[in-house]
Amino acid sequence: MIELKQVTKKFDDQTILDAISTRIPKGTAFGLIGSNGAGKSTILRLISGVYQTDGGEVLLDGKPIYDIPDQKRRVFFVSDETTQFHSFTIKKLADYYKHFYPRFSYELLETMLKSITLPQHKPLSTFSKGMKRQAITMLGVAARPEYLLLDEAFDGLDPSMRKLIRQILIDRMVEDEMTVIVSTHNLAEINELCDSAALIHDSKIVFSCALDDIRSNLHKLQLGWSTKAPEYSREQFEALGIEILRFEKQHSIYHLVARGEEDQLREKLAPMNPTIFDLIPLTLEEIFIYELEVLGYGCYKFDTEA
């Protein structure tokens, strides 16, 4: 398990992470989501033992990681920056990683290179952006770390390649109990791969939990009343004990984004006896937008789906 305890990271005077805490249990696929510059990559670099904290601790199974080779070799970090590998070929990089990662498997690399064809004897500088990502990701998987960290994991990959990478990652989770930690802007990717996630905003963690818990606890409601319905205000709904993140009335339909589980919301709204009662699960993207909106980020005009 990876634990971040009250971790603070500063660059010069700027606080990138402000006393954040979270846990990433072994065997999960954990997503780091957040707005641009929120500090996602910084978290990955702290976990990989590249950065030292300015406060708090980053622990891997209870022990620090920073600058401790035996801890660092349990983790593989696929950075979104690949320029340092430019003069190497895949073959040379494999030999290099084999030294540091004792479980490195050439067979696994061979198997992957059968489905993802990349030139093995040409330097990475001749590769496209997507090919570089694929190469380093594959080397990371072949290193068979306990924790694979992927920064902007699916950037620059086409849809079929993203699917293939997802399959490879899931395969390693099943066979090796590998833990995957990915940062991405692409919430669909998180949705397809991850079981838990943390939302980072403004140097802090907004939430960090199982995705299904997040999803089952936030809903979009569409309510309507037949004939002569009175005007309901946001406060009247709140008086029923419902936390509302968004409230909008269009024509005679109320659109609410409310916190709470399906059964609770149904129960609380039952006394109002709505004629139309639609309860729609939110997508991760919507959750992301609404949660950040509550914190004052973004300037989205509520565009109710027709």
Next chain:
Amino acid sequence: MYDIDLQSRIPIYEQLYRRIVELAVNGVLPEGTQLPSVRQLAKDLSVNPNTVSKAYQNLERDGVIYSLAGRGSFIGKIEKADVHTDLLKEFDLAVQNVLRVGVSEDKLCDRIHKIAQDSKSGGKENDS
């Protein structure tokens, strides 16, 4: 058989849950059928093993499947399962909607009788 829609608003574990319940209820997976292991299904569907595991846990909690140590998971006796509660809940909602738009109670009852008759005469090979 376990088709899932990764883009759906319905969580993947819930889709798997519903699919297996559906297959068990309509007899495609009769009682005692062994389900693929969590690992196998995760790989087959390219779905996070923890998600598959959650679906199986919920199915077991609700009595749809049972597991034997070291042997795997099997479809249980559906009659006893809490599945009924869920199905009836859906039924209730549908009834409320139909009543609301003005369909009479009698008409609804007749309809239920007719559906019951039809499924009896049409589904003999399943029942006997």
